[in-house]
Amino acid sequence: MKISNILSRKGRILLQELVKTDFKLRYQGSFLGHLWSILKPLMLFAIMYVVFVKFLKFGGDIPHFAVALLLGNVLWGFFSEATGFGMQAIVTRGDLLRKINFPKYIVVVSATINALINLAINLVVVLIFAAFNGVQFTWLVLLAPLLILELYALSLGIALLFSGFYVKFRDVAPLWEIFMQGLFYATPIFYPITMIAAFSPMIEKIMMLSPIAQIIQDLRFVLISQENATTWGLIDNFWIAIIPLVLVVGFLVAGSLYFKKHSSKFAEIL
């Protein structure tokens, strides 16, 4: 995928149309329409809040843990949506691929961009929520876009890599779903990472090497409170601390290469 190819006029126009269509049709036929983009994470948050904060008393020592919980929930929602829809995009759009020639990555990118739009809407809600909760924003907020970019790169890389597999093996979708369930529990979303530290500092460090954990904790750090533990705060060795970032780049490169190599055959296999 050359840069000129990504930015080709034809590709850009098509991407625009696909994103627009997906966005329009997302909550097609529902009474509340796009309000669901906000309501769904808020309601899921409400459940988690009752179960984990009020009932199980998680995160008592972390300031603004409710906001952190909401943020983590929203970020995880994006990650799961972008990878899930992204990897199935080629198959979902199979009818187009079989009848017309266009750069195939566009359908994957369009699926992930839609998740990104959704994330943007949700982040606005999180910020409003944070303001009401008395969160003091610092200049660190300016780092948030970079972290969102990292999250997007990770999701796109995974989506590109697995969309190629998924065309050949439909087993990929249920496998990914199970894996995501596991990863959800292995990521500090509804519990503070300090709970793990109390159990075993070693496991805490290993868990923080997962890119999604690193991104969520970093965003909590820059947006909500610097008392949220981060990968680079827990791990002193620079070469180990950049493992999450290396994984993100690795997924993006591997995904792009694999996709580029196999995308010309998609129309035949579908």
Add this chain to the structure above:
Amino acid sequence: MKDNIAIKVSSVSKSFRLPTEQSSGIKQAIINAFKGIKGYREQKVLRDISFEVERGDFFGIVGRNGSGKSTLLKLISQIYEPEEGKIEVNGSLVPFIELGVGFNPELTGRENVYMNGALLGFAKDEISAMYDEIVEFAELSEFMDQKLKNYSSGMQVRLAFSVAIKAQGDILVLDEVLAVGDEAFQKKCYRYFAKLKKEKKTVILVTHSMDSVQQFCNNAILVEDGEIAFSGNSAKVAQRYRELFMPTELMQKQYKKGNDGLVETDFVKAKVDLKQTREKILVDIEVQEKIKLDEDAIIGFCLDRDNGERVYRWSSDETIEGNLSFNPARVSVEIDNIFPEGVFSMFFVVKSRDRAKDYAVVNDVLQFEIMPRSDCRWGSFWKPAEKTMTSSVVKKMK
């Protein structure tokens, strides 16, 4: 590539992997890997295909079902990649494998036009420029803000077709599926083809219909079993294609090359005469059955120019009420002589009314020549008949 060549296909081959196992998935892949089997077999769909399409050509690709012509079309449209060989395209290519690609029932007509246009490679402003014409041609201006799901199927096809028609590209690739729909719609399609031909557009047409090939295409290839069985002038290709469907033993019974206007098959004996005056062309046909035919059997003929263009078509069931009696049936047809000058040949058939049974199918049953009008005289290819018109049915043609 030379400038006058629009598409150059050089020794292209393509094969598909057909799975030999029932299931496909990770489990099967692992089992196959352990067993050391491939789990698929290679099916060669196209072998060593080479041809060139010149600018301004109306190029036909014909062949039986499964001969590989659709694969060839998808290769030209760059949906598939050739395994061997190369396909060069000179100019922008607009493919219509199917009408209305990307149409979504939940979007409005307007949104669907933009979506479809974007898929065909047009920018927003390009579609906006075409938009009014598209809507006008589809005759749907009041419905454009309605969702597509509220359109009748006819309206949907009209909209899709209008986008196709107004889409401007250097090379158009059309599949035969375009010509589906009711009769009025088919006519619209054919008028569109004729217009493309007149405008000297470069068109590639894949079709089963030898009539359209003869009418529109100047060059064609016949694909059979993944190879080019024949290429050249569309009339010759059409004839070859028809011969594909003639089993050899039947060929003697029902099919025959004429030239003298006399036809004899196992079923009928027929005599065809044609004479021309300055104003009229008169065709006299006499068919005598040798065995009892279906009582609703019909007679038909077509007049083809030597370039393969079908200029005239006549059949008895469209013009004569009731059944013919083939003991013998005599038909006289009078056609206004508005033919351009040139050499013409007649294709003659006797068939059951549903066209399922062939009693006689004859290419080139006779030939005739239309001379320049200033020097109107009897053509030299046919012998004027002396007999008077005593046919059982005389029908004046419109």
